[in-house]
Amino acid sequence: MTTLILASASPRRKELLEQIGVHFSSLAVDIDESVRSGELPAVYVERLACEKAQAGFDRSDNSDALVLGSDTSVVIDDRILGKPSSEDEAVAMLMSLSGKEHQVMTAIAVVGSGIKASQVVTTQVKFNVLDEKTCRQYWATGEPADKAGAYGIQGLGAVFVKSLSGSYTGVVGLPLTETAALLQKHGITIWHR
Numbered sequence: 112m113t114t115l116i117l118a119s120a121s122p123r124r125k126e127l128l129e130q131i132g133v134h135f136s137s138l139a140v141d142i143d144e145s146v147r148s149g150e151l152p153a154v155y156v157e158r159l160a161c162e163k164a165q166a167g168f169d170r171s172d173n174s175d176a177l178v179l180g181s182d183t184s185v186v187i188d189d190r191i192l193g194k195p196s197s198e199d200e201a202v203a204m205l206m207s208l209s210g211k212e213h214q215v216m217t218a219i220a221v222v223g224s225g226i227k228a229s230q231v232v233t234t235q236v237k238f239n240v241l242d243e244k245t246c247r248q249y250w251a252t253g254e255p256a257d258k259a260g261a262y263g264i265q266g267l268g269a270v271f272v273k274s275l276s277g278s279y280t281g282v283v284g285l286p287l288t289e290t291a292a293l294l295q296k297h298g299i300t301i302w303h304r
């Protein structure tokens with residue numbers, strides 16, 4: 112049986128993978144997350160997911176393991192929003208999403224011996240109109256700091272979301288339908304088989 116390693120430090124990704132009954136271990140990887148000049152958002156998230164999976168495979172001492180990596184970015188008008196590094200940046204990100212539709216792109220990638228596969232899952236999210244005071248109060252809760260686009264749909268940030276079309280779990284960080292299919296294709300068992 113192939114063993115699975117999740118190359119991630121994200122508690123959300125761990126919880127999501129546990130949710131579908133997959134057995135795995137985790138490994139934190141550190142890669143350079145800078146965007147290359149002219150790099151398209153979908154190309155960027157897919158490259159990062161592949162680099163995380165590859166870094167996990169290189170670090171693991173089990174060459175029979177399959178390593179899963181993932182990356183999430185919020186995209187508004189083709190601009191990539193990663194994690195905010197300050198209150199002002201978070202407020203600017205949230206205000207740029209206010210009253211508009213944006214995309215959340217999450218890429219998943221697997222790397223194993225002779226295996227390299229990846230996929231990007233895009234979800235459309237419409238935001239309510241926000242005001243700056245609310246954005247500052249939201250920053251003070253601590254929730255936005257470690258999240259792409261400075262919000263968490265699974266937390267207090269749920270009140271900002273008017274509608275969504277696509278993968279809810281993809282927005283949280285790991286699109287479960289596509290992840291289950293990718294893992295099963297490479298010999299990993301999920302809850303039912």
Ligand SMILES: Cc1cn([C@H]2C[C@H](O)[C@@H](COP(=O)(O)OP(=O)(O)OP(=O)(O)O)O2)c(=O)[nH]c1=O
Nearest residue numbers: 119120121182183258259262263264282283284
């Ligand atoms: C939009 C959105 C993002 N996020 C999170 C998902 C990701 O964990 C994070 C984006 O950062 P990532 O760089 O994708 O991942 P990470 O640094 O948290 O973890 P890893 O170790 O796997 O690299 O934003 C939410 O939790 N909820 C949301 O609604």
